[in-house]
Amino acid sequence: MPRYMTRNGWVEVDNWGYQLQGRNGQMLSVEALSRQPHDMLVIDATGDGTNATRFSRKDVSEIQDGPDGRRLVASYIAIGEASDFRDYWDKDWTTTGKATGKLTSEAPDWLGPVNPNWPENRKVRYWDEDWQNTLFNDKRTGDFDKIVKAGFDAAYLDIVDAYYFWGTEVKKSDRQQGDPKNDTQAADRMVDFIVSMTEHAREKNDDFFVIPQNGAWIIDALKDGGKAYRDEIADYYSVIGGIGIEDLYFRGGDKDENNAFRPDEDTIRILKRDFLAHDIPVYVTDYITGDKRIAKFEAAAAEDGFIPYAAPDRDLDRMGDAWAV
Numbered sequence: 565m566p567r568y569m570t571r572n573g574w575v576e577v578d579n580w581g582y583q584l585q586g587r588n589g590q591m592l593s594v595e596a597l598s599r600q601p602h603d604m605l606v607i608d609a610t611g612d613g614t615n616a617t618r619f620s621r622k623d624v625s626e627i628q629d630g631p632d633g634r635r636l637v638a639s640y641i642a643i644g645e646a647s648d649f650r651d652y653w654d655k656d657w658t659t660t661g662k663a664t665g666k667l668t669s670e671a672p673d674w675l676g677p678v679n680p681n682w683p684e685n686r687k688v689r690y691w692d693e694d695w696q697n698t699l700f701n702d703k704r705t706g707d708f709d710k711i712v713k714a715g716f717d718a719a720y721l722d723i724v725d726a727y728y729f730w731g732t733e734v735k736k737s738d739r740q741q742g743d744p745k746n747d748t749q750a751a752d753r754m755v756d757f758i759v760s761m762t763e764h765a766r767e768k769n770d771d772f773f774v775i776p777q778n779g780a781w782i783i784d785a786l787k788d789g790g791k792a793y794r795d796e797i798a799d800y801y802s803v804i805g806g807i808g809i810e811d812l813y814f815r816g817g818d819k820d821e822n823n824a825f826r827p828d829e830d831t832i833r834i835l836k837r838d839f840l841a842h843d844i845p846v847y848v849t850d851y852i853t854g855d856k857r858i859a860k861f862e863a864a865a866a867e868d869g870f871i872p873y874a875a876p877d878r879d880l881d882r883m884g885d886a887w888a889v
Contacts, residue, residue, distance in 0.1 A: 565871075565889070566845040568636055568805060569771050570717050572628075575636050579887040580604040580847055580873050584640055584880040585612070594623045601886045604636040606720045606775075606808075609711050615651045624715040638718035638775060639711040643699065643757065644726025645685040646675060652698050652707065677738045687729055689743065691753040700764050712765045712772060718805055719765070719772075724779030727754040731785070751785035752793065755800045762803035773805035775847065780809055780831050783838040806845040809835065812870075813861050814850045820878040821851040825860060832868055846870040851878045862887055 611617030658665030731750030816824030
């Protein structure tokens with residue numbers, strides 16, 4: 565099982581949990597999170613997604629002091645999309661003030677098309693300096709900076725697979741001059757972004773690391789570019805403390821939860837080759853309930869060498885049980 569050095573010594577992670585909001589519109593509770601048994605928790609940096617309810621350093625420390633001793637606490641942050649419920653969002657960017665509105669002349673150049681699956685979000689040109697400054701900057705006022713300042717051990721980076729969107733999926737009508745021309749260029753820009761933000765964080769906390777969620781094929785995309793990207797791959801490995809993957813086993817269907825068992829064998833192979841073989845742990849989230857499904861998921865993940873977490877629902881508004889190794 566992976567071990568991580570923190571400011572308070574080594575922490576071993578045998579299991580983990582993932583919750584981003586409370587149920588029925590309730591805020592995340594520091595007290596409830598502190599009682600969870602997991603060795604690592606991935607949570608939002610705020611109680612309800614806004615700066616007004618950001619967890620303080622004292623709050624984070626309380627959550628880190630779990631019932632069985634010190635544990636890792638990582639903050640979720642989306643780096644490949646912008647959300648209209650975050651404080652950095654300006655209502656003048658769209659005609660309705662929401663992400664689904666039509667972009668206005670006030671919209672920044674980095675703001676891209678709406679994510680149809682999560683309509684409160686728009687893709688971003690993550691390589692744009694102004695977007696990156698929104699997350700981290702020399703004044704340390706960005707959302708990522710606030711995560712580091714609050715004392716989180718790590719950041720859990722969502723929408724890393726935005727590189728694939730800009731490299732392959734984006735419509736011609738949504739392209740602009742200067743956008744990446746292929747997956748390798750887009751992956752290179754994403755890796756540079758992640759490495760830069762982590763090195764920025766390590767100026768304040770030597771042990772800080774990041775866990776990208778999804779984007780399992782990003783190393784493969786860089787390898788397609790040949791020897792010129794060897795240094796980028798090495799730099800990426802040096803800053804990530806794991807990779808998170810969703811929907812790896814129960815993915816047969818289009819339901820939010822409890823789809824059929826249909827392992828993604830190609831991605832499993834890539835995760836083993838490009839991450840496990842380089843001592844990068846793989847944290848897997850499948851959205852399932854029921855003892856039989858969970859047992860099947862945990863057994864399959866363990867056989868592949870991954871660390872599983874069975875999330876009860878895709879809204880991530882309640883914590884599932886810790887995996888009993």
